[in-house]
Amino acid sequence: MIEIIGHRKIYFIGFLALVAVGLYYYGFMHLKPQVVKVERSLKVSKSEFSQIKANMDNLVIGLQQFDTQKEEFNKLRAYGFFDAQDRLDLMLRFREMQKESGLLLAKFDISPAKVEDNPLAKDAGFQVLTTNIKFNLEAIEDVDVYKFLYLFNYGFPAQVFITDIKMSRDIGITRTLIQRLGSGSPVAIVKAEVMVTIKTMIEDPLQKKTDEEMVN
């Protein structure tokens, strides 16, 4: 077969096949992924430009609306949106709220704070801190639980999210219960389990450090 076709032609076919395979690999394995990569970079760059342009426009508008926004910002500050979530402070506040609401018991379980991945906060040199807290409450009346929740929702220095409430009255009104209440010893008639998340913004310690380092 090789004799009939000729060595020269066989080599030529081989050479063409090699060139074709080379071109195929160059085109599909090298250039095409590069096209996709550059295309993606271009899209990212264009989107970055749009974002920064929008920020610039917002800055101009922001300047015009600054008075209104500053008022809102001050309110956030007053709500405690920039509270550092000091654990000791939290515990003291819970104790106060328990007393104020008349709850018999307010057991709490504070989870470690988590830093939310928030580009807006990062851009401003801040972090968003979230903490989950679980409460087990006991009260004579359900209104006490309501008072506690009210204090938490409107008086706690953070953005508060009550995510779950389970309240039940398991004890029936019996003679013994009335006698115990009459003798002045409190009995937990209403029990509640409440899940709360608090959210605040704190200064990013890393960025702060960098700024300080830069100053020094």
Next chain:
Amino acid sequence: MSLLSSSRCVLIMGDEGLQVFLVKTNNTHQLGFFPWAAEDLEASVSELIVKKCRRAPVVVFNDMVEQHYRKETIPKASYFDSVNIMKRRLNVAFPNYKIRAALKLKTVSGGKKDGIPYLFAAIPMSNSFNKVLKAVTISGAPIAGFYLLPVEAAALVKDLTAKLNRNKKHKSTWTIFAGQHHNGGLRQIVTRNGELALTRLSPIVDTDVQPDLWAKEVASELDSTMSYLARFGYKATDGLDVIVIANDSLKDSLQASVEIEGDVSILTSYEAARLINSNVGVQEDYRYADVLHAAYLGKKKILKLPLEATAINEVVQPRRIASYAVMGLALGILGLSYMAFHYWQQIADMKDQLLVSTQKTQAMTQEYNLELEKKKALGFDLKLVNNSIEIYNKAEKDRMEPLSVIKAIDQAIGGETHLDKLSFNIIQAPKKTDDYSYGYSTGEMENQLVAVLSISYPSTDSPDESVRKVNDIVEKLKISLPDAESKVVKQVADLSYTGNVTGESRDASRATVQEDYVAEIEIRRPMK
């Protein structure tokens, strides 16, 4: 790529030897004549194909005496059947000849219509054929095919007759074309309605030193051919054209010698070639017709009757496949190159755009940061103010706000009803559309606050009274929470005939404390 070459190397196999021609678009070169007895024929011809023809596709024409023809009629059948029938008939017609082929002829109007006429042709597998095949194989040039010269030359005769008779009103049915070949023989090709009817190769003197002798021999051979024609159904009324290839110096002698009734045209090979838009190039002698055949047939891309034989196929098929592979790969390379270039161009364009975009972004960022710094220096941390408000407002959408619902529940149940359980949680549920879409789901999901309250009534109350109270509570909730959906999920008792009621009846002496009636109400409110 050589299959696409415009040049052809034409080999004409005669009884004496092999003629080699190189046919180009506008010219024909006679490269040499090789007698069969030559010892180094294969090597010499192969060298000529390689060096002079530059491996142009080789087309071989058999112009030897031993050619066998037969007209056969094959019954009409489906395509595959007719192919098989034809092969079988060809085998039967020429059992001793290995190289054969069949050509479908035109059906003569008014002729028999019970089948399709075919021209069967065959040649023996000779020593000279093997030599040519070997020479071509050694050269490595692609083989365009093996053909019978008289069969293919019928087209030349047809074209030539048409050119000569273009001003003639009555076209002749028969044409005799006669021309001397370098092998020394006079090849006569007789066509009827443009198709090969008869061919003869007869030896005559190969010199024009004695013009009268040559002319007389040619005239005599033409007369012999005429005597054959009568057997083929020739009638004087059909009309006859006679074309003879001869030198200018012989024209008069030949004209005087030919005594055939018909239009006799005597042309040099150069003149004939001009008429059919070919060129025989510069020749020593223009009385030979084989160069004319080479010039005409070498330019034809498709010929009528390719000869088939195992020996030919063994050489032709692999080379054809190799040529197609080369063409395919070349096309593939072309396509891939275009694609690669397209990608490369795309990358270059996008990189330019990316550079511009990056520069613009950098400039804008710089400008933005400068503006911010200026504002910050003036005591306005705009970024913090804007971003913190945005973060706060976004998060507000996730607030459940259960206190307003608890207040509404408290007002709805009043002081006398016994609230056993109350739970609040957030669920993901399909978003409901406006009132006009009758509450059908849009497929979108939203966060909803779900409150479930469990209330009980003493067993001393009548069930219908308790049901009424539960319904009252739901109605009150609907009024106080208009954006929420309040419904009874568990009624104290369903007193309708489709409902379910559970209870017990005891003897008064065995009365114990009876269980209370319990109802459950669900409130669902979409979050902000």
